[in-house]
Amino acid sequence: MALNSPWRAEFPGIRALEADGQTYLDSAATAQKPQAVLDALLAYLAGGVANVHRAQHLPGERATRAFEATRSQAAQWLNALSSDEIIFTRGSTESLNLLAYGLEHLLPPGAQIVVSAAEHHANLLPWQQLAKRRGLELVILPLDQAGSIDLNEAARLIGPATCLLAITQLSNVLGRWQPVDALLALAKTQGALTVIDGAQGAVHARPDVQALGCDFYVCSAHKLYGPDGVGLLYGRSEALAKLQHWQFGGEMVLDADYQDARFRAAPLGFEAGTPAVSAVIGLGAALDWLSRLDQTAAAHEAALHAALLAGLQARPGVQVLGEPQLALACFHVEGVHNADLAHLLSEQGIAVRTGHHCAMPLIKRLGLAGATRVSLGLYNDGADLQRFFAALDNALELLR
Known part of the structure; x- marks a missing residue:
């Protein structure tokens, strides 16, 4: 062999x-890192670190350029229309929680959230808890014997009350590509928002978010041969505009006084506090490595x-x-x-x-x-x- x-x-x-x-x-849990990623991390950490977006000195400018270069790389890698459609998070789990809180105001009581029976906790529990908070119905799409979402049942269960569909692209247990194109089409017919969990799928096939046509797509660097502690949240610009802010402080503020504040739009408006600068730079190296495959x-x-x-x-x-x-x-x-x-x-x-x-x-x-x-x-x-x-x-x- x-x-x-x-x-x-x-x-x-x-x-x-x-x-x-x-x-x-055990690479589905986390992947080992190529030398190119280790070199990028060491070059940043040993070359003088700085915070991003908030300093005029040379180290801060250099860190910001590298940080934003990764955002551009990620947009290109995902085939997003703009780097403004890429938000850095701590990983897929935080991305999905961000969406569950940021979209909460759009889901009226009695509306349906649809997920599948194959979901990782990260793409189940945020929606489960949102349903509990808002009095929503959580609908579970069943699987067939092979482990694929049953499209006949999906066509029956996705209906006028469906406001959001959140499904995995590739199951971390069953190892099957899910029929996301057909499922997205069913959801769009009902005017529902669509979320794809690409934590596993992005590793094995380069995503094309424009071809998918989803509203949101999430993945994690640590499964993509990159550092842990950072993930990507893609949002179609029209969908991002509907998100409410969910964490507050730091550079996401546009203007503030003691009684009120205004906040930046995406992406910076959803990156409160000091980001994982070194991990983002390492992610850039991982995406570069992946792009050469x-x-x-x-x-x-x-x-x-x-x-x-x-x-x-x-x-x-x-x-x-x-x-x-x-x-x-x-x-x-x-x-x-x-x-x-x-x-x-x-x-x-x-x-x-x-x-x-x-x-x-x-x-x-x-x-x-x-x-x-x-x-x-x-x-x-x-x-x-x-x-x-x-x-x-x-x-x-x-x-x-």
Whole structure:
């Protein structure tokens, strides 16, 4: 099982983990960082840091230029019309909470918010709590056997009362692209706002927000081979204009006195306080690195994924959840507790994820207490899978 990765040498973290006897197969949780990102972070942190947007001295000007250059890069990478449509947040979770509070005033009591049964907690709980605050109905779109949102049921459930649709692009449990084009069309017919959680999807296919036609799109840098603590919130300019501010202070203020204040429009109006300057600059390096990838990357991921699925399906009693299409596979083993399996894999140096994967309602709906997830990055190779399968066989032999 060769499946060599031409990018592996660019990731010092992978080499360090390998030296510690670790095989990293948890990239859906967070990805390792290429040298280009580490170089960008060190260059900023060692070259003299400064805050952005609020100083006339050279370090502040230099930091602001680098910070805003990443905003322009992100707009280009997402194919947004303007860099003004890009807001930096702390990640997808904060982006979705920002939207839940910022759009609250647009949703009248009795209106419907529609999500799917496949959602990560980050794209479920903000809408769930908004529904509780405002007396709204939270509608859950069911899945088919493969793990895709059932479009026939979606056509029945998305109706005149639907004011907002928020769906994942790629499930972090089931590994399937969701039919977002058809779902967005159903929502737009009803005049509903549309939100796409691209935290997983953006990693494996470069997003085109204009082609999608969504109102909002969110993703996180730490899954895109970039630093943690920063994410992207794209908003179509007409949709951004409807957002109410949700955090206050710092540079988001346009004018203030003791009794009243006026606030900036997006994007700065939604970036209260000191942002994660170094992480944003590191994100710029990650986007630059991603932009240089070609079809070889997708082919490598596909070949690795096929090998992963074949190995899991060849082992008796191992049940893969749904029909994953790329990047990851969740599975459980009949008669084996996922926590016991994870413990034995970890003892053998295999870093996988186990539990409910921040999608507890989905795991419950599947009738499970938890599941084990193997997720792949561009740095993984066939040898990683060989070590995983050898460890899995050893663990199952002990547990059975």
